[in-house]
Amino acid sequence: MTNATLEASVLDKVETGLFIAGEWVPAEGGKTLAVVDPATGDTIKEIADASVADGLKALDAAVAAQDEWAATAPRVRGELLRRAFDLLQERKEEFALLMTLEMGKPLAEARGEVAYGGEFLRWFSEEAVRISGRYGLNPEGTGHMVVSQRPVGPSFFITPWNFPLAMATRKIAPALAAGCTVVIKPPALTPLTTIAFVQLLEEVGLPKGVVNVIATSTSSAVSGPIIEDPRLRKLSFTGSTGVGRALMKQAATGILRTSMELGGNAPFVVFGDADLDKAVDGAMLAKFRNIGQACTAANRFIVHESVAAEFSKRVAERVAGFSVGRGTEDGVNIGPLIDDKAVATTDELVQDAVGKGAKILTGGTVIDGAGTFYAPTVLGDVSADARLLKEEIFGPVLGITTFSTEDEAVRLANDTEYGLVSYVFTQDLARGQRMIEKLATGMMGLNTGLVSNAAAPFGGIKQSGIGREGGAEGIHEYLDTKYTLIPVS
Template sequence: MSATEKAVLDAVPTGLFLGGEWVASSTGATFEVRDPATGDVLTSVADASPEDGVRALDAAAAAQDEWAATAPRVRAEILRKAFDLVQERKEELALLMTLEMGKPLAEARGEVAYGGEFLRWFSEEAVRISGRYGLNPEGTGRMVVSQRPVGPSYLITPWNFPLAMATRKIAPALAAGCTVVVKPAALTPLTTLAMVGILEEAGVPAGVVNVITTTSSRGVTEPLLADPRLKKLSFTGSTEVGQGLIRQAADRVLRVSMELGGNAPFVVFEDADLDKAVEGALMAKFRNIGQACTAANRFIVHKDVADEFAAKVTERVTAMRIGRGTEDGVTIGPLIDDRAVESSLALVADAVDRGATVTTGGAAIDGPGSFLAPTVLTDVKAGSEILREEIFGPVLAIATFEAEDEAVALANATDYGLVSYVFTEDLARGHRMIDRLDTGMMGLNAGVVSNAAAPFGGVKLSGLGREGGLEGIHEYLSTKYTLIPVS
């Protein structure tokens, strides 16, 4: 470990943040955080108990009324200051992310820029929460429609984008006037801890933001969902876990937003600009080492251009440099752990057994760390598991089609509906695909769609609600209607 890496790690708080104070777990327990590129222990952090989770909610509930009454401009200025601090410390935050998650440093810098934008965007939205006022149709009264903060919110974030997933939830909640309890993933808690430290420095009052790190997610979460003081749950993660959380939240009719799994189709028509499509494919598939819910999962390519597309993609993927994300020129870092490597290889093996061809990669890389060679599969047959399951790894699987209706049917043949990608130079066809593909987001001749100013979310088993955009703050607001009779 270099001196710079050690200095960055030493600066990260490792306790729980409850009521404005960094404290140890009530049991004194800790757990280790490891570098997936080497397997080495980076540091240890507090392992919260269920009692600690309740203490976090105690603090959030106690601070709620005062934070809700805080002027929107004050809330906005705090978020804006946090944005500025993130920009000042972008190199430290990027390195921290690379150390605990493994993504290449260049991509980590991109996440800092992207994640920081949610702080800036919602600082601006905090002062634009609107309502309406007007005469009712009968002329008997004035209608006042106002927005109020939902209240204390529980935010569960995943391991794959540890900064952006935190800011994407924390920023709109604070902008709306809600206090929060944040539970980052145990695999990558350090970036969130550093981010909460920045929020504290930016002036967030005690109790408004609380963070609990734990290896007992269910044990900590269940009592919070049952507590009547909690008003909102926001979760990003697997569909299976999200479904379980929705069931638990149903008993109290708890307001929820869910950003769940994906199985994104990437459709390339015969008239596509293939160079543009290849660039889009590399971004949509290999960004974050394929470990993104927005990652393209099924490449559905017209048979007339499939061979050329596969050849171009294979050439580019073969040239990718694999290694620890801190090394210069690395484009593919490690997967999060060995189980992720095994899962991806099982999907590759199933596809090959059914007749697919590996044109590059297809194997784990020996040595320390959880590395998988970036892989391209061609001639993937219908019925292959890789076409049904989310890969979450650097594996690009190509199937073919002949007609537009067939492409639409293949793209929609999934229970998921987060994002889709379409490459065509036919504008009319592009508009048809916008209407016909069952996804909450779509990239038309674009391989990356995420933006803080845009609503992020899906349909079907990909989730409920939206994050980002004008819509994002409304996940943390409730609508109140008041009638004032005309005298």
């Protein structure tokens, strides 16, 4: 089978409709949206483009299915998730190729996302049967306290384009495990992987109405009425801080439970005693994974002045050796950015830094031709007033600044409104412990450039959001706590 034939086969298997109440249906009025391969600019599929009415029908279906799904035995819910995990492993190559086609990441990274995204299914299949409460005599001895957990109820998910499988499984799996029904709105730029995943859920026996999918090109118009509907009880969003802030205002009307995984501006701190081999390897992961298009991507490389020259030289050599191209091609390290706007924004940040004194060690240019490519870039001597030290880059650009003391490193790392993740490289155990205490982030990688794991609580502080996804904490985002007092007779 040729590559083109394989690609066509994978795309042909993806449904084109909305999934509402267990049926694949066209959008109201037959409206469609085009999904584009960012590596070529070609349309690869057209799918249903949901209207406001379609969105409310999806919520109707989730509400109708809620009571029965909540009453389903935890073991049954868990085993359904486990079957989904197993089937996803069988089809990992198809899912990886689909992600590469619609989002652009290299196939090797897409395979990694299938593995990572699948782990949320396995993890929460196990957590479904561990929902617990407590029972005990109150301190006064006048009654017994029963503390129990119950599903929050119908939930609405808005997911981003950069991790189209993992962002879906990270939200859907805990919701289903807890007994909540779902309406998910995948991104218009990369909806196909989420749709294919819901097809998989349908295949393993998911009851009708438990998960509903509505892709749309008019996100705010369709989302607004769903969020404002008093039957909705939970909103989970992954995306920019600005959009998250607006959604939280909407959610306030109904006092919705919210989970917000928002923007990041991760510091990557390299101390003078760091193992530079590990630091450089960590930098490649933390910066260039997903072409730099990740909220966890390292944005600010804060390097001790004693090792800055050597660190800069090593990372520039590694980055200069990257292969740029379509993610389906062998050996490609860097695929396209998601669209023209992303390329323009990345170049603006680079030119701003260069205009303020930064030195281009490699890259620094838009790549002409088909697709939306930007050369992987390393900048040295980035000044404190450069925009790329303040704004989320979301592109393959590594900017280096220096520090001289530990206190200065902490000040520079915390000098941001964001607080999602930080990375620290040091061989001093005591210093590492101090960084755990002092860096204002919800997550931290100590001598590693990759922290995400389904068994760990993912989330940030400050303007990076509220709530946690994954880990033992993740399922509690979909559970309400109820206290009952039984008097002693």
